[in-house]
Amino acid sequence: MRESFSFRHPGLVPGSTVRRAMASRLLAPTRPRSGPRHKAGVTVMLGLALSLGTPVLADSNLPPAALAYTQLADPAQEAKAKALMDTLRCLVCQGQSIADSDAEMAGDMRALVRQKIAAGESPGQVRKWLVERYGDYVTYDPPLSWVTAPLWLAPLVLLAIGLLLARRVFRRRRA
Amino acid sequence: MRRLLIWAPLVLFALVFALVASGLLKPGDRTVHSAMVGKSLPELALPPLLPDRPGIATGELKGKPRLLNVFASWCIPCIAEAPQLTKLKQAGVEIDAIAVRDTPEAVQAFLARHGDPYARIGDDKASRAQLALGSAGVPETFVIDAAGRIAYQHIGEIREEDVLKLLGELEKAK
Structure with a gap:
């Protein structure tokens, strides 16, 4: 199958897009307060996390757009x-x-x-x-068209079928 | 009636089975196609990214068919399609570009390394033009016809086997 290129999303491949900042944030709490007990181990882990995290990054090097992470004032x-x-x-x-x-x-x-x-x-x-x-x-809120109509109509149709079935069953029981 | 009804669950099962099997054998197409194909190019006014050539202005992209390439220096498949773009340029095609989220230095280095087929390069800092075109990633290539209408969209990198198809679309767009 042909795959077109798309921006890599952090959720897509675990570990592959851990950014530098996030990687160190994730590692920080695992270090004991008094300094790392296994210094070499921490360095190796940190190096691993950083080297795994950066090379496959397919993000641009521009900062996020102005209103991407900032709310409107109003x-x-x-x-x-x-x-x-x-x-x-x-x-x-x-x-x-x-x-x-x-x-x-x-x-x-x-x-x-x-x-x-x-x-x-x-x-x-x-x-x-x-x-x-x-x-x-x-959009996750699709407009009503002949393709999307079953989304609204199917539950009504199923409900009607259920009512019909129930009516027949109860009638038979009464008789 | 009852004799027929007894088959209903089996028929229902067969239907569900067929649905699931068809989904397994032919997975859905997840590429997002632009709904702008067939419409005229939206109003774009992108400043030039490099000092040696103009940016993108919708009014200027008329008169003859051309390619509008949405690319970025940080996009790896864009490197893969560079030789094909060079070939298209050698065939006499004008190729204009929208550089998504890029810097002049990075683009200059990219062009020096992978070839420079572009007549215009517009600077699209926050993907506004990309969104206006209905493009969902890089690289994508639009065929713009002589009247300034979007005639065709190629999604993903241009491979060798796509060059003829694009030349055909450009011929049709005259």
Whole structure:
């Protein structure tokens, strides 16, 4: 199968994208307070974690976009943006929302959402902008169409079948 | 009626089995295709990344078919497609580029090492242009037709066997 390249997501391959900062943070509590008892061991572990962590990194070397990890100043706008981000798919990790994902592209998408909301666009407009570009796949809140109609109709149909079955069974019992 | 109904669970099982088997034999396509194919190029105004050539402005990408390559110096498959881009350029194709999340120094080093097929390079610091194009990763290559419409999207690196296909799409886009 052909695989297109995508940004590597930290959740995808355990260990492969542990950043320097995170690796040392993870290792820090394992060291005893009075200094490491097995100094060589700690160095080896640390070296291993760092060398395993860096070479496969497929992230750019630019810092995250301005609004990727910063909330909007206006709490009402931030709440709107956050609610929208929870329902937008991260295109790299594909199983997470952009609010949950730490992928670079998800950060850029969060920045885009916040910028647009701050500029006065409604969440619906921002969602529409993204759907125009990526299709319904980008939203976890799919619009009603003939493809998605079963999502709403199937439960009703199943419920109706259940009622019919129940009615028949109870009738027979009474008779 | 009852005689027929007795087969219902088996039929149901067969249906579920077929569904699962088809999913196993032919896993779903996980590539995210741009919904912009067939539409005109969105309004882009990217500043030049390098001093020696212009950036990307939608109004200028008209008049003849061309390739718009979304790439980055930190992207490894972009190295793999560099020889094919050079070949396309030698075939007379104009190739413009959007450099995603990149710095001039890194791009200059990348071009010096892997070849430089680009007529324009736009600086896309926060992936805004990439998102506007409906692109979900690097590298991706768009065929822009003479009227400035997105005619075709190639996802992933351009391999040797893709060159003819792209030339065909460019021919169609005249």
